[in-house]
Amino acid sequence: MEDILLMIPGPTTVPKRVLDAMARPIVNHRGAAYGEILDETTAMMSEVFQTDNQSYFLTGSGTSAMEAAIANIVEKGDKVINVVGGKFGQRLQQLTEVFGGESIEITVPWGQAVDPCEVQRVMEENNDVKALTMIHNESSTAVVNPIKEVGQIMKDYDTLFVVDTVSSLAGDVVKVDDFGLDICLSGSQKCIAAPPGMSMITLSDDAWNVVDKVDSPTYYLDMKKMRKSAEKSQTPYTPSVSMTYAMNEALSMVLEEGLCARIKRHHTGAEATREAAKALGLELFAREGDYSNTLTGINIPEGITDSQLRGTMRDKYQIEIGGGQDHLSGNIFRIGHMGITGLPELSRTFTCLEMTLKELGFEFEAGAGVAALQDVYMKNM
Template structure:
């Protein structure tokens, strides 16, 4: 078995999807590629649950975050950035980079965004142009209430921007139903394609703002993406990552074959199983459990161990790659990504590796106790 990649993205990619990249490069402005691009965008819109078009960007999730803001911002515009983790902070930094006036609404890392506070802040700042929120905070394993935030925003002019990079395909995201104006995602998380692509979809209201705003970026100027995509055959403004689009196309077909609802259910079971398993081993979940993510579980490091020792042992001796904490959580938590293709098999391997490592580090562990929880959840 190769090293098992259990980080919260990039995730392991199936041979079927990798093999799609063996097809040679074609003219990126020809009919054959136009069809693939169109089909990929269409399936992406279905997964976003939107009637609007989706655009595939040659760049990672951060490129899509940049595209979301740099196309709607005028100097000094107020942007409400909901921040309860690293990616929420990133939206704040991007806002500032492009001359926006960031109004950060910060919550403790590990807690979800508080609806009442958002409501208040919106009422105090009627001229807020857009609100950014990260649906699934990969850094803390917290899921933010994007449906409820959408309801509040129904009563406000502000555009609603949601980062669904590490949730789309693994948790419920209903762009049109939730009133999301700009939604972004990445190829390398729950969709289980290789990293390097991201996608973005915009509502008519968002397009109105984009069309009347000079893009603050050239590479990610969405007006150009829209224009190129309306050509016959559809194109991208600059050379796209042809091979990765082959792979994403195949990965999205896998999502369709599994069925989006089934896929989300599988992710949810993986999350429940992971939490039960690590708790059975005496470990402590980092975030509030009721807002814990479907796609990544953040866990306090076992008392008395260092991140290097704990994750190093699991990686080197037991062949499982876990993620550490980011920023001030470095050395305090570790994270298990259970997104993409993860089933009971990968979780069994992962939990067994954690059990053996804990035993070796001197913890009083009843071997198999964590693994049994994985099996119980998946047999239910």
């Protein structure tokens, strides 16, 4: 287990510093010591979200923050525009419907980013839309959506802009205040490189104005209760004290590296992965120009099965790479280059991917992938 290299799109490898932090003694979550660490961690969280708004930690994976975002603003019959171009876009749409909202779907082909003009067109066509939901980095298709451009459009409307940055925050550019994101949510286990189990959310004043008018059926994810408790440096229910330590340490590491430097490092990893894949003659799944900066989706070559490819990588080389989701299962594989992952991990992955492909009869120039990877890193030194 110890030797498995995690190259999936989250959870990602957790640095030892973060793991060690989790071993600290548990304290009273209603006491001053916990309050201090919660406040400090929350302040760092807002810095990473690039917002002056308060941030909140929810004990639960990214989906709990997705649910909190919708449950606190959507009431029966509310119109919500959902941008759906993959599994996570679908999830926000399903949540909209679970809480009684009427979904207006902007359907985007899997593998492509939404066209901001299409968002503008649908906004113009519909009145009284309560919110528009979008996934920044659609991890099921390895596509990045233009939140900055859509945020600019949304500034002209009285509609909340809800953005999931679970697989992009701290790995790609997310500026909550500048981009006009009313609700932004994320998860612990991707580019921030903490263990899975915690999610984060931040709300603008406009979002709070809506939340204050909604009588939400949610109990555990009630943001009004979270806000009230935060005033006393607490959470409404027992938080994961150990995960708070982990987030504190992981966010310290993000800020020590510097957000810009970390994002640049993720961009380099993404470019290197794409170039390495192309040098081997593999095809990228996403449309050119829409590529994610935190993971890469690659078509599985004809004649090779998912279980052969990922099974060999796992069993023979102890490297976990991600499979496709839903109808992409068996058709693509996904390499995560998030968190602390860099050249050493990608070199090992591509060396072993070349060995695997060779064993499975795929033709390519030996060493071409690793050389292309190295070229990109040298260019970005």
